[in-house]
Amino acid sequence: MPSNGRPPQPQLRAAAGDAILVINSGSSSVKFALFSTKDPPARLWSGAIDRIGLAHGRFHAVDAAGTTAFDETAEVADHDMALHLLLDAIDRHTAGDGLAAVGHRIVHGGAECDCATFVTETLEARLREFVPLAPLHQPHNLAGITAVRNARPDLSQIACFDTAFHHGMPHLATLTGLPRELRDQGIRRYGFHGLSYEYVVERLRSEEVDVDGERVIVAHLGNGASMCALKGGRSVETTMGFSTLSGLPMGTRCGDLDPGIILYLLTEMDLSADRLRHLLYEESGLLGLSGFSRNMQELLARPTDHSALEAVAYFCYQARSHLAALTAVLGGLDRLVFTGGIGANAPMVRADICADLGYLGVALDPTRNTAGARVISSAAGRVVVEAFATDEEQMIAQHMRRLLAAQPARQVA
Structure with a gap:
């Protein structure tokens, strides 16, 4: 190596x-x-x-x-x-x-x-x-x-x-509370959705946003969901860690969970490892809480269904909590970007997540948010809040072109 x-x-x-x-x-x-x-x-x-x-x-x-x-x-x-x-x-x-x-x-x-x-x-x-x-x-x-x-x-x-963008995270951000010898065996925090975060950074730079000078949080919210804190245009903390289970609740994944629950399910409820894996990855999150759907759009379309309301409220509550925690790592917040299928297209979710974050300088313009404008923050807010679609495919294509450009022109045996 x-x-x-x-x-x-x-x-x-x-x-x-x-x-x-x-x-x-x-x-x-x-x-x-x-x-x-x-x-x-x-x-x-x-x-x-x-x-x-x-x-x-x-x-x-x-x-x-x-x-x-x-x-x-x-x-x-x-x-x-x-x-x-x-x-x-x-x-x-x-x-x-x-x-x-x-x-x-x-x-x-x-x-x-x-x-x-x-x-x-x-x-x-x-x-x-x-x-x-x-x-x-x-x-x-x-x-x-x-x-x-x-x-x-x-x-x-x-x-x-998807993990590559987070390779520069500070050492402390990669640690878990487990013994050091387990880290030496690869048990550490990696981070995911990196291609999406990288696209957002490059797009902001192309629009002459001072990404290097701003404290930025990007919320990639979709069937898989995470957030990333950026300082100097680089990942310094993210909500996903060792696996794609951690952090925010997702379509079918549980998000952060007290490890004592895992032990209880294994020892007291006799779940097998395979059954537990299926439960955590494929039966939890929005699907498990609502009882019928992992799709945020379907849940929002049933405003009188208690289980649907609860699933959406839990998602937004957890997202708001994680967002606030990331500001502690950054020492404040200058820009918040919503992306991913939910982040770019669900104004009700964006509004709920940003509710009560006025103390951070976050204030949405309800009209612009509902209309799907690019910038959805109000003039009263100190933090610029944006919502736009990510493009991981474009990011992959750019990486491919750079790599191919560094290679000789034709394949040889």
């Missing part, structure tokens, strides 16, 4: 091509985006292959203008078939020299992966060690790599990590 802690870059060469493909593989879907290799990369397509493994799958994409490029029904048995279908469609529907590389969002890169890197067998083996830390994501991220290799073994693949 080099002295800088980064894994050595394998001597791969990019294939000739005028497009790069970004994929995000889930359990029953593959989301994708096709970009040019220009600087910055220009989005050509966005789409998904949904309902993998079911009889009536859907393969759809829109072009850069939002016009439907194609929308087909297809029976897609597995990720291998999905990637064959996608790569064949790219060949059919695009002109030019084809793909230069395929990039993957990988949720967990561990302590050694702090930058985008070419995929090798050694890297894949190391990433499989982190499946227990991100069981809802990591196996499917890796399945996408395998599927691309099966479809196009000569095509270069690049891994981009």
Whole structure:
């Protein structure tokens, strides 16, 4: 391992091509985006292959203008078939020299992966060690790599990590209260949603916001949810830690939990490790509290349902508490950015989270917040509050282009 802690870059060469493909593989879907290799990369397509493994799958994409490029029904048995279908469609529907590389969002890169890197067998083996830390994501991220290799073994693949952005966190922010020897075995806080946070930082910088001089909190709120405190444009603290379970409650994940509850469930209620894992990752959060849905939009659409109201209120209460705690790390707050599916699109949730934060200088303009304006803070507030969509795919494409630009032009054996 080099002295800088980064894994050595394998001597791969990019294939000739005028497009790069970004994929995000889930359990029953593959989301994708096709970009040019220009600087910055220009989005050509966005789409998904949904309902993998079911009889009536859907393969759809829109072009850069939002016009439907194609929308087909297809029976897609597995990720291998999905990637064959996608790569064949790219060949059919695009002109030019084809793909230069395929990039993957990988949720967990561990302590050694702090930058985008070419995929090798050694890297894949190391990433499989982190499946227990991100069981809802990591196996499917890796399945996408395998599927691309099966479809196009000569095509270069690049891994981009959600954990990489947090590598510069202060040492104390990475610690847990467990014995030191366990940290030496990898039990530490990593942080996630880094590609989203990195996109927000780069977008603010491109708009000449003084990110380096401001104290910023970004709230990435979606089916997975976390917050990140930024100082000097870098992550100094985040709500997710060792695994994708911690911090805020999420669609189906519990968020922070008294570890005594875990012990009680194991010893007094005789839950097996597998049953407990399923409970914490797939039956808790908004779904568990409401009893019927993990979808915030569905919960907000039932304002007279007590369980729905309680689930939303708990989510906002926990988010407000975590947000306030992050300001202690920063020593105050200058800018708050809401992003993610909930953060960018749920004004009621934003308003509830920001309620009673006037002592921090946070004050929303109700009209601008409800209308979905970019800046939603009022003139009376000291803190700038914004809401806009993140773009992790764009961030991956930018990492890919930088990595490919540093490589020789054509792939060799």
